[in-house]
Amino acid sequence: MYQSTTQTRVRYAETDQMNVVYYGNYAQYFEIGRVETMRELGFTYKRMEDEGVIMPVVELHTRFLRPATYDDLLTIKTQIRSLPTSYHIEFFQDVFNEENKILAAGRVVLYFLKKETWKRINIPDDLREALTKYF
């Protein structure tokens, strides 16, 4: 299994009048988690895209357990639990507050696509190799 954690602070813009973070904004927290996970592996999503591979999200599942509130320093824990070998990759992503209470639990599936054609391709070799040692 590969796991990484990163942090982000809740912006005022991300709250709504329920005085908590709007549910739609967790998708951005999950994005931050995935991007930093890849960076720790020696990759950047940016470079992958520059090299012609895009990774659209095809599934998003989230359970909201406790609300995040303004100015909270959130910890996003991102796990890849099985080595991706084909055209998709699955991330398990949990968000915690400063008291280490879990706020949201997510599962996100993305495809690897050729940027020009939006056709599915296998996970790029270098990303798969970087991940292999963790499995």
Place this chain on the structure above:
Amino acid sequence: MYQSTTQTRVRYAETDQMNVVYYGNYAQYFEIGRVETMRELGFTYKRMEDEGVIMPVVELHTRFLRPATYDDLLTIKTQIRSLPTSYHIEFFQDVFNEENKILAAGRVVLYFLKKETWKRINIPDDLREALTKYF
């Protein structure tokens, strides 16, 4: 079953550099669908909140089937498939483009909570009664 449809047009702000709508923005489309569904029933979420009931989202599940693109006029179809009788309500929400192709399929679960205490309460009587005739 109760069903309603509403429309919204994709904003430039909602696209990302993949030239499609960012996956996190569908949560807002689903919100629009739920709000207009309630309005058609003779309710407004706003009034419900003014009367002390909030409805936070506790589960969000989305499958992204085709990308939405800038300036698309989207149709959001919202279904309540079973009469809510307790402290939660489940919406099935699909997004279609102008060619009537499905772009995303969502399932969203919300709780009814007392605004002051965030304690679970049963669905307000008037909302349940308005829904009853459809089941």
Place this chain on the structure above:
Amino acid sequence: MYQSTTQTRVRYAETDQMNVVYYGNYAQYFEIGRVETMRELGFTYKRMEDEGVIMPVVELHTRFLRPATYDDLLTIKTQIRSLPTSYHIEFFQDVFNEENKILAAGRVVLYFLKKETWKRINIPDDLREALTKYF
């Protein structure tokens, strides 16, 4: 002078914990106003972009006079007060609530750029011609 009006309803996502619309979201309301202004002239910004012209914003000025609140049906009034003849265009955009009170007054300047090179170009001929009859 050319003027058009369009409407949009405040989304829950657009509020913040001050119980009003977050100041950053008015940029999206202004975008909606400009896009619909162009559509009324027989244009779409989408088509312009497909034809190789982009219009990035280079200046945004906003005065926030009264707060917009959740579920308000906003009216966005958009004016072009002088015929654009060069590489920039200026929009005056005001947002009103249902009681016709002004909430925000904006001025937005955009450039016409060639999409491939980001070099300035003059306003496309067909857009200038469509505008000319109003001046």
Place this chain on the structure above:
Amino acid sequence: MYQSTTQTRVRYAETDQMNVVYYGNYAQYFEIGRVETMRELGFTYKRMEDEGVIMPVVELHTRFLRPATYDDLLTIKTQIRSLPTSYHIEFFQDVFNEENKILAAGRVVLYFLKKETWKRINIPDDLREALTKYF
């Protein structure tokens, strides 16, 4: 003069199909700059709000000079150039990319309001005192 700098990384969600950051999102970058400025002074905006003072934005002026792009590590420089003594405060906020090129220059005016009544109040004493030594 009081000045502080903070950093934030451009999210994918913040880009649009022009392959740059959407103009409306700079308001969030400015918000981050102001919040961290206050934190460096020993304050948090969160605490101020808990103590009954809100700070809505009443003016936003931005010049967009160069585009910010995905994954850029932005530096937000925030200046308070004159000691606020009344019910408003003015921030000058510039955004730079990793090559230290300026991307956007902003000026933001906010009011101090009593949270319960939205009536103007003077800058809280402790904030004014913390600022005084820089002027």
